[in-house]
Amino acid sequence: MTVIRFFSGEQIPVEMHKTKILQKLNLIPIDKRLEAITKAGYNTFLLSNSDVFLDMLTDSGTNAMSDRQLAAMMIADDSYAGSETFTRLKKVCQKIFDMEYFIPAHQGRACEHLLAQILVRPGQLVPMNYHFTTTKAHIVSMGGIVVELIHEEALNPESSFPFKGNMDVDALHELLSDRGPEQIAFVRMEAGTNLIGGQPFSLANLKNVYHVCREFGVPLVLDASLLADNLYFIKTREPGCKELTVAEIVREISRHTDVIYFSARKLGCARGGGICTTDQDLNARLSELLPLYEGFLTYGGMSVREMEALAVGLEETLDEDMISQGPMFIAYMVEELERQGVPVVTPAGGLGCHLDAMRFLDHVPQRQYPAGALAAALYIVSGVRGMERGTLSEQRNLDGTEPLANMELLRLALPRRVFTLSQVKYVIDRVVWLYHHRHLIGGLEFVEEPETLRFFLGRLAPIGDWPDKLAEAYAQELAVSHL
Numbered sequence: 001m002t003v004i005r006f007f008s009g010e011q012i013p014v015e016m017h018k019t020k021i022l023q024k025l026n027l028i029p030i031d032k033r034l035e036a037i038t039k040a041g042y043n044t045f046l047l048s049n050s051d052v053f054l055d056m057l058t059d060s061g062t063n064a065m066s067d068r069q070l071a072a073m074m075i076a077d078d079s080y081a082g083s084e085t086f087t088r089l090k091k092v093c094q095k096i097f098d099m100e101y102f103i104p105a106h107q108g109r110a111c112e113h114l115l116a117q118i119l120v121r122p123g124q125l126v127p128m129n130y131h132f133t134t135t136k137a138h139i140v141s142m143g144g145i146v147v148e149l150i151h152e153e154a155l156n157p158e159s160s161f162p163f164k165g166n167m168d169v170d171a172l173h174e175l176l177s178d179r180g181p182e183q184i185a186f187v188r189m190e191a192g193t194n195l196i197g198g199q200p201f202s203l204a205n206l207k208n209v210y211h212v213c214r215e216f217g218v219p220l221v222l223d224a225s226l227l228a229d230n231l232y233f234i235k236t237r238e239p240g241c242k243e244l245t246v247a248e249i250v251r252e253i254s255r256h257t258d259v260i261y262f263s264a265r266k267l268g269c270a271r272g273g274g275i276c277t278t279d280q281d282l283n284a285r286l287s288e289l290l291p292l293y294e295g296f297l298t299y300g301g302m303s304v305r306e307m308e309a310l311a312v313g314l315e316e317t318l319d320e321d322m323i324s325q326g327p328m329f330i331a332y333m334v335e336e337l338e339r340q341g342v343p344v345v346t347p348a349g350g351l352g353c354h355l356d357a358m359r360f361l362d363h364v365p366q367r368q369y370p371a372g373a374l375a376a377a378l379y380i381v382s383g384v385r386g387m388e389r390g391t392l393s394e395q396r397n398l399d400g401t402e403p404l405a406n407m408e409l410l411r412l413a414l415p416r417r418v419f420t421l422s423q424v425k426y427v428i429d430r431v432v433w434l435y436h437h438r439h440l441i442g443g444l445e446f447v448e449e450p451e452t453l454r455f456f457l458g459r460l461a462p463i464g465d466w467p468d469k470l471a472e473a474y475a476q477e478l479a480v481s482h483l
């Protein structure tokens, strides 16, 4: 990706790739969208994709693959054991992360499951820069306790601090001295911190966290699912890192981490996951669990075709043109929305553009899930599917009480190399319209609430008839603008 200054004076990101394969899209009329979201229990996860125009739910497994990735899939060796494909993928991981061992798994949460099984004992703490939904669920299911040691700017949606994913290193030091290493399962850093708006950590912060972990003999585990975005931000925002190549930055990161795991649905633009480590004992224990939960050691539940695509995808992640595409499109969207007065999380992060539902819908109480309501409202007026990242995405406490999320965000993910700028402009246009009509949006309540990870399958209903009124206002506006 590169920013080209147009003679008109405009400054917009221009893709350094072209489209070779495409998928036709549908934009169904608003009355059908209202029907569809009602049928989906006001949960965008439950919409059928044939009813969706632009799918900005997630970047997970939806990034566009390159021609080289698709070509590589054809040479996959599908032997159950000792596959050549595994050897190729392992070599790429060893080269990029400079870690000896590689354990394949079917996706990111499978890595979290295996690591939690081995590393977490009941009552132990897992300090982290912020939790992720599946990570926390696995740690808690093993009796562990997540402790967030976040940067003071992390939860400020209007901040301009470039590294909101940084961990509070002093707090980590204090916690480890107070509790002692026996009470700490591991320390976890998440690249491109998902739930606070795709915000990165700095290389300097990671190094400081690592030194504290070394001092107390506690392992440092890196969730590298969103590493590509984080690399871009280190390279472009961190003093002293501009001259480093992307490969050099990855090396520095892995030199200061004990275990790296990732969802290959995000990192490497394929579908799968993996754990890299230099720890021989951990590798042996992971290798024992792998055939029980995932598959044999040389595929771990992944399709060998995806493994070939992943090997190429990981190598392509070292290319600045590749890793800049998502963040530059996101920055365009965030800056344009901000210019038009819409509350968004700043600075622009990775993964997607995050609307701040707490400010967008300041009349909707948090117990009525403003971010979920905003997701439903945006689908109704645009056919765009986003994802709630707020209280709905939280789990109830053991006593049944409902914790309120720190932030209520509607995430509009921009899977890498998928959407065009005109599509991004369409979304901006509809979000701005919605912001001007925000008083028409009301809250939601649960009709069916699953116990675990309730945001995936939970069903909700609007409080009052606001969706009909919103659809009416939108249809009227459309009729007038077509006159």
Ligand code: F0G
Binding pocket: 057, 058, 059, 060, 107, 108, 109, 110, 132, 134, 135, 190, 194, 223, 225, 226, 263, 264, 265, 272, 273
């Ligand atoms: N860690 C992070 C930071 C993630 O963003 C995800 C997935 C996972 C772990 C789990 O990986 O899905 O392959 O099992 N994030 C997806 C999302 C679900 O939409 O943000 P997985």
